[in-house]
Amino acid sequence: MSTCIKSILIFSLLCNSQVGSAQIIPLLEIINSADQFINDYKDKQALDILESVKIENYANEDKAVIAQYFFEIGAAYDLNGDTQKSIKSFNKSCDYFEKAGIMTDLYLASLQSLGRLYYTLGDLDSSEKSYKKIVLNETPLFYSNMNDLVNIDYLYSAFYNLGIIFVDEDNVEMAKLCLSRIKQANNQSYDKMQGSLYKYIANHLSSKALNLREEEKYKEAIEAFDILIPFIEQNVGKKHLDYLQASSNKAIVLSFNLGLYKEAITLLNDIINNKKYFDEPNEAICYSYCSLVFSYASIGKFETTDTIILEGYEYLKMAGFDFFHPQMLYRFAGNCAYSDNNYSKAIDYYEKYLNDNNPREGAGNYEQTVNVLSVAYMLSGYPDKAQKMLESFLKDNVISLSTNNQSVLANIYHNMGRSLMLLGNNNRALAYLYKSRDLQIKIFGEPNALTTEYITECNNKK
Secondary structure, three states, rough: OOOOEEEEEEEEHHHHHHHHHHHOOOHHHHHHHHHHHOOOOOOHHHHHHOOOHHHHHHHOOOOHHHHHHHHHHHHHHHHOHHHHHHHHHHHHHHHHHHHHHOOHHHHHHHHHHHHHHHHHHOOHHHHHHHHHHHHHHHHOOOOOOOOHHHHHHHHHHHHHHHHHHHOOOOHHHHHHHHHHHHHHHOHHHHHHHHHHHHHHHHHHHHHHHHHHHOOHHHHHHHHHHOOOHHHHHHOOOOHHHHHHHHHHHHHHHHHHHOOOHHHHHHHHHHHHHHHHHOOOOOHHHHHHHHHHHHHHHOOOOHHHHHHHHHHHHHHHHOOOOOOOOOOOHHHHHHHHHHHOOOOHHHHHHHHHHOOOOOOOOOOOOHHHHHHHHHHHHOOOOOHHHHHHHHHHHHHHHHHHHHHHHHHHHHHHHHHHHHHHHOOOOOOHHHHHHHHHHHHHHHHHOOOOHHHHHHHHHHHHOO
8 A cells, every 4th residue: 555545544534433542543653644745745735634633532642652743743834834833833742742751852853943933933032942942951051072962953053043043132242152152063064054153143243333333323333343353353363354344344434434543554554464365356455445545644644645555556456346446546645635735735646536547436536526626726826727627627527417416517617617716707707606506506495605705706896
């Protein structure tokens, strides 16, 4: 008799026979039949068989067998997508296994299933309790060698899942403790589990730090990075991309957001010194060169800045990332010099940035640099250079700016007008100042006070 025919016969007997001790199908036989259906991916048939059982008719059955029945029907409910009934059945399975004094194998599998199902429902507390029962059952306090335990897979799986839960609860210290217990296995079989939990913790800490920066909570962001970076170093070392990325992000906050340039420089030099360990270029090194140029230029160390630019230029050029144009290093240095009113240095860097041999950097950076350079020229007594550069630039870019970046166009019109004023050409200056004023009203609802002042000044000189 084939297994399929035998199973159907059992199901028929369960539905049609009179209840009586002599006519009850052995519970273990029913369980084995349902298990075969599950193995054959016939989950619905398995559930039909198990649901037809009147478990009260097996009151005198061995508690271990009843526990196995509830495990089997819990698995069937799980496979058929009924989470609530599955949880209820697995809980009964645990109860009967405990009454039978059996705390291994399917008992642990029931707890593991409960932990997973509760987690899918978002009930972290119940999930945590289920996994902790595995850990407490399998690891007596101060157990010296966990690898001697029989059910080691359940144990390390429980530590892994507890680690995930602790991360979700932002209890990173407990998550790290779980990771350390998995590392005690010292077995390649658990390397993937260990790596996955490490990554889950690291991603959580990284996201937390970056979110704090996004919220402009810069000191708190640094505190988060100071937890993340030692954790990465302890688990994968300094010669890992994760270490470079986290350190680079911390340095950006130190430099760009907090102005702690000396602290940033120490960290950035450490990052760049590690580039020799990586065969392929990476974004973290590119960011670090940009941040290092910005940091040295911000404290006025332009000789060192120039050295870093030359070194970084070659690296960014070799890296070839679309969003890391090598000449952007000159823009960073120029912006710092300009902010420090060192216009001669700013002009030098900006002119190198705008060199015709360089491709144009996107995101409005090229256009904005043209605009700022024109101001640096005028503040340095070179309105003629500003006027010639802006006139040439407008000739080639006015249409694209009118479509894509009207605020920059309004500024350029303003500065074009100002340069013509300084050259004594007030009539032409007015034409550009009026264009600037009209765009400002269109964009912002009102004109810039300085633009209005220049218009009045030009009209008074007519």
